[in-house]
Amino acid sequence: MKQIITLTVNKEIYEIAVAPNRTLTQALREDLNLLGTKEGCGIGDCGACTVILDGRPVNSCLILAVQANGSEITTIEGVANGRDLHPLQEAFVEHGAIQCGFCTPGMVLSAKSLIEKNQNPTELEIREALSGNLCRCTGYQKIVEAVKIASENMKK
Amino acid sequence: MKEFNVINSRVPRVDARAKVTGDARYTADLSMPNMLYGALLQSPHAHAKILNIDTSAAKKLIGVKEVVTAKEASPIKFGLSPARYDEMMFCMEKVRYVGDEIAAVAAVDPDTAMEAISLIKVDYEELPAYFNIFDAMKEGAMLIHDDYPGNINAEVHQEFGNVEEAFKQCDYIRTDKFVNKKQDGAFIEPQACLANYDMDGNLILYSSTQAPHYVQRILSMVLNVPIGKVRVVKPYVGGGFGPKASASTLELTACFLSMKTGRPVKMVFNREQVFMHSRARHQFFHELTTGVKKDGTLVALKNTCYLDGGAYSSFGIATIYYAGSLLGAPYKLPNMKYDGYRVCTNTPTCGAQRGHGGVAARAAWEQQLDIIAEELKMDPVEFRLKNIMQRGDVTCNDFNMSSLGMKECLEAVRDGSEWGKKKGKLPKGKGIGVACGFFVSGAGYPIYRSDTFHSTAMIKLSEDGGTADLYTASAEIGQGSDTILSMIAAEAMGIRYENVKIHSGDTDFGVDLGAYSSRQTLMSGHAVKMAGEDVKRQVLGVLSNTLKIPIEDMDIKDGFIIFKKGNVDFSGLRSYYIKEHRGWTDQPAGDKLTFKEAARIAYLEKGVVVGGGAYKPGELGGKYKGATVGTSPAYGCSAQVVEVTVDMETGKITVDNMTDAHDCGFAINRTNVEGQMQGSLSMGLGEALFEEVKFDPNGKVANATLGEYRIPTALDMPNVKTIIVESDEPNGPFGAKEVGEGAIMPTIPAILNAVYDAVGVRINELPITSERIFMALKDKEKK
Numbered sequence: 043m044k045q046i047i048t049l050t051v052n053k054e055i056y057e058i059a060v061a062p063n064r065t066l067t068q069a070l071r072e073d074l075n076l077l078g079t080k081e082g083c084g085i086g087d088c089g090a091c092t093v094i095l096d097g098r099p100v101n102s103c104l105i106l107a108v109q110a111n112g113s114e115i116t117t118i119e120g121v122a123n124g125r126d127l128h129p130l131q132e133a134f135v136e137h138g139a140i141q142c143g144f145c146t147p148g149m150v151l152s153a154k155s156l157i158e159k160n161q162n163p164t165e166l167e168i169r170e171a172l173s174g175n176l177c178r179c180t181g182y183q184k185i186v187e188a189v190k191i192a193s194e195n196m197k198k
Numbered sequence: 199m200k201e202f203n204v205i206n207s208r209v210p211r212v213d214a215r216a217k218v219t220g221d222a223r224y225t226a227d228l229s230m231p232n233m234l235y236g237a238l239l240q241s242p243h244a245h246a247k248i249l250n251i252d253t254s255a256a257k258k259l260i261g262v263k264e265v266v267t268a269k270e271a272s273p274i275k276f277g278l279s280p281a282r283y284d285e286m287m288f289c290m291e292k293v294r295y296v297g298d299e300i301a302a303v304a305a306v307d308p309d310t311a312m313e314a315i316s317l318i319k320v321d322y323e324e325l326p327a328y329f330n331i332f333d334a335m336k337e338g339a340m341l342i343h344d345d346y347p348g349n350i351n352a353e354v355h356q357e358f359g360n361v362e363e364a365f366k367q368c369d370y371i372r373t374d375k376f377v378n379k380k381q382d383g384a385f386i387e388p389q390a391c392l393a394n395y396d397m398d399g400n401l402i403l404y405s406s407t408q409a410p411h412y413v414q415r416i417l418s419m420v421l422n423v424p425i426g427k428v429r430v431v432k433p434y435v436g437g438g439f440g441p442k443a444s445a446s447t448l449e450l451t452a453c454f455l456s457m458k459t460g461r462p463v464k465m466v467f468n469r470e471q472v473f474m475h476s477r478a479r480h481q482f483f484h485e486l487t488t489g490v491k492k493d494g495t496l497v498a499l500k501n502t503c504y505l506d507g508g509a510y511s512s513f514g515i516a517t518i519y520y521a522g523s524l525l526g527a528p529y530k531l532p533n534m535k536y537d538g539y540r541v542c543t544n545t546p547t548c549g550a551q552r553g554h555g556g557v558a559a560r561a562a563w564e565q566q567l568d569i570i571a572e573e574l575k576m577d578p579v580e581f582r583l584k585n586i587m588q589r590g591d592v593t594c595n596d597f598n599m600s601s602l603g604m605k606e607c608l609e610a611v612r613d614g615s616e617w618g619k620k621k622g623k624l625p626k627g628k629g630i631g632v633a634c635g636f637f638v639s640g641a642g643y644p645i646y647r648s649d650t651f652h653s654t655a656m657i658k659l660s661e662d663g664g665t666a667d668l669y670t671a672s673a674e675i676g677q678g679s680d681t682i683l684s685m686i687a688a689e690a691m692g693i694r695y696e697n698v699k700i701h702s703g704d705t706d707f708g709v710d711l712g713a714y715s716s717r718q719t720l721m722s723g724h725a726v727k728m729a730g731e732d733v734k735r736q737v738l739g740v741l742s743n744t745l746k747i748p749i750e751d752m753d754i755k756d757g758f759i760i761f762k763k764g765n766v767d768f769s770g771l772r773s774y775y776i777k778e779h780r781g782w783t784d785q786p787a788g789d790k791l792t793f794k795e796a797a798r799i800a801y802l803e804k805g806v807v808v809g810g811g812a813y814k815p816g817e818l819g820g821k822y823k824g825a826t827v828g829t830s831p832a833y834g835c836s837a838q839v840v841e842v843t844v845d846m847e848t849g850k851i852t853v854d855n856m857t858d859a860h861d862c863g864f865a866i867n868r869t870n871v872e873g874q875m876q877g878s879l880s881m882g883l884g885e886a887l888f889e890e891v892k893f894d895p896n897g898k899v900a901n902a903t904l905g906e907y908r909i910p911t912a913l914d915m916p917n918v919k920t921i922i923v924e925s926d927e928p929n930g931p932f933g934a935k936e937v938g939e940g941a942i943m944p945t946i947p948a949i950l951n952a953v954y955d956a957v958g959v960r961i962n963e964l965p966i967t968s969e970r971i972f973m974a975l976k977d978k979e980k981k
């Protein structure tokens with residue numbers, strides 16, 4: 043039996059009917075057509091599906107849509123302000139933190155939730171915060187650098 | 199020093215904004231009206247006869263639109279190299295590995311498709327299955343393919359010089375064995391595709407492929423659709439590293455189901471299927487014998503290699519050659535013998551992966567060279583420098599080093615890592631190691647025998663002259679080719695990067711063999727450069743007529759026309775442009791004639807301003823059998839120094855520092871070059887320290903998740919010091935050559951050599967787990 047749930051995604055309120063086994067990733071991608079959230083494994087290993095749920099980064103593939111009922115979610119589509127990139131996104135673009143880009147939405151959201159809590163993250167803190175987000179392309183270095191630079195730019 | 203406006207800079211990637219905002223569309227993001235979902239039935243057995251397939255229950259399920267097996271599908275065999283086409287869309291008589299495809303379903307939604315799959319009943323008769331090459335090669339072992347006696351899929355025997363004679367002149371000879379494990383590509387985007395066969399008989403396939411051109415040919419051949427009616431489009435791809443370079447049953451099935459149902463069909467692998475499909479790194483068993491003179495001169499190498507290729511050939515025919523041909527260089531080595539055997543087993547098919555065929559061989563040899571240097575009491579860097587090749591040298595297997603900054607790379611990492619201060623001086627448990635690497639910059643020959651161009655490009659100017667649309671069939675898979683090619687186009691035309699709009703990854707845009715063998719920068723880059731120069735010549739030609747100035751007295755740079763002989767009165771031309779451009783907001787101003795104005799004038803005269811370029815390497819390399827594999831218009835090379843800490847109690851290894859230098863000929867985009875180096879190093883570090891595809895007793899992948907199959911995380915990677923060496927390759931566009939794969943070569947052996955320096959044990963089986971170190975330390979104590 044489908045169930046009606048309410049999600050606030052990127053500040054918009056949505057009411058959708060979902061089957062009990064539908065994951066939050068599926069609800070976002072297929073019901074809300076927010077395709078920026080990626081699925082790399084579907085079982086919580088890669089972090090490509092990371093979204094921010096009530097202030098915490100979570101693997102949306104591990105959460106059932108019904109469990110997210112009533113919560114507030116930020117996906118990659120909600121990070122930029124219209125045409126203005128978030129400082130994290132600016133830094134990712136400028137400093138070569140993107141290659142294939144498949145891990146990028148998840149990386150940005152994990153990083154965003156880190157710097158919202160910690161405005162001065164050390165390299166190790168950044169690496170720890172991103173350690174649940176796998177990237178096969180970059181070797182992480184330029185991602186870590188971009189997060190550091192963004193955190194500094196945001197203080198200015 | 200040449201002056202450039204666009205290339206050799208650090209401009210951001212053309213696709214960075216799309217990717218960072220979630221706008222970039224990958225194949226799994228696509229859908230079409232009225233679309234069906236496909237699913238595959240894959241074998242639970244590693245080797246079994248198919249006695250009967252009953253699809254009746256599946257067909258009856260509501261929502262199922264089509265069920266297909268080998269009975270309905272094309273019996274035409276396909277694969278990678280025509281000499282070994284041994285795959286079929288669906289298994290006919292038997293299955294050869296856990297995951298082999300037997301049937302497929304198209305249904306209205308994924309759940310229904312999966313349910314239908316579970317309703318297909320297959321009767322099997324299990325056959326003896328072989329999960330390693332030794333069992334597969336045993337006398338009397340059952341053949342996995344009738345065509346491969348002894349389960350030997352391919353053999354290669356090559357000798358250059360005379361190795362036995364040469365060994366007689368050596369002062370020191372040693373033999374070592376080495377083995378790696380199967381590595382998975384572990385790209386984060388699982389394979390996906392979406393096919394549509396329309397009412398007019400046009401087949402379009404969107405696929406997460408690295409090689410649209412090869413996929414197009416295979417679709418045409420197997421499905422019997424004229425090649426001109428087959429279009430393969432590659433949306434953004436989430437990494438490939440080799441395994442996505444071959445046409446697959448997934449792609450063929452989606453197309454076939456669409457042809458049968460008349461509706462678009464989408465199919466997506468889950469992560470377990472990615473592991474089962476594999477096509478990733480082979481397992482290599484190398485035995486190397488190297489002979490040297492007392493003074494450290496390398497004299498001869500004998501290399502025997504057995505490759506575990508899994509169930510089918512795929513890229514394996516190239517792999518087996520690469521496992522031999524990529525050794526020798528970057529050192530002067532007059533005598534080399536290679537015997538290679540690729541063996542079929544009942545495991546997922548292996549194929550190409552970053553550093554194709556050469557990674558294990560390189561690890562084995564560079565470790566052995568380190569041992570030899572120690573025996574000769576020579577510093578490993580000095581030993582390597584003594585034997586290094588330079589620009590203009592030719593290897594014994596006829597590879598021409600048209601550029602080679604190997605010496606510069608070695609010296610750069612020696613100095614950049616403070617080798618002299620550290621080697622032999624670090625406390626116990628800490629170690630430093632060095633290694634070199636070497637790789638092709640594009641396969642010199644296509645995978646099928648042909649005189650085809652390897653890359654074509656077309657540039658069309660917009661009517662206002664403000665935008666250059668670049669069309670290429672090249673494959674952006676994350677490596678950055680769209681950015682590199684846009685930069686090359688801009689530089690060649692003399693315009694700004696932001697005025698180039700690239701359209702790529704579509705077989706309708708031309709011919710391009712794709713993203714494999716590190717070929718896009720050099721080969722697609724050549725075609726694009728030619729197209730850009732063609733456009734420039736045409737624009738200047740029209741300008742020359744209009745202004746009555748010889749072409750040679752003009753140039754285009756940074757979006758402006760340069761009059762070499764001083765000022766020219768172009769006011770007539772400008773007013774004409776402004777009149778033409780009435781009502782638009784971006785009118786030209788300033789005291790320089792813009793490219794845009796000139797291009798508009800060219801348009802008004804010609805109507806169509808299109809430039810073309812097409813590249814194929816000339817005749818290259820030797821004439822011996824197999825000379826086509828490893829022969830390349832240019833070779834990249836690299837050196838690396840790695841520092842490690844080994845916990846003497848637990849054997850745990852931490853990589854503390856990596857210093858890497860790579861000769862990419864000329865860096866088109868410096869940030870991208872570093873990115874390729876850093877990414878290569880992380881894949882190498884993973885393979886060295888923990889990556890290993892494991893199998894259960896039935897031949898099923900036992901760790902088919904990204905949790906159990908561990909790849910490096912942000913916490914595993916140290917910061918890498920990247921040093922770009924530029925040797926100006928004469929056969930490359932603007933002097934550029936590869937960086938995408940060669941950079942991985944030195945990583946594993948540099949780690950191995952550092953581990954030895956730290957704890958005094960040599961490990962000749964990957965991955966270098968704590969357990970292996972611990973056991974080796976125990977063994978050493980005993981001695």
Ligand code: FES
Nearest residue numbers: 082084086089103
């Ligand atoms: S898709 Fe959710 S963690 Fe991989």
Ligand code: FES
Nearest residue numbers: 142145177178179
């Ligand atoms: S950029 Fe490709 S996985 Fe991170």
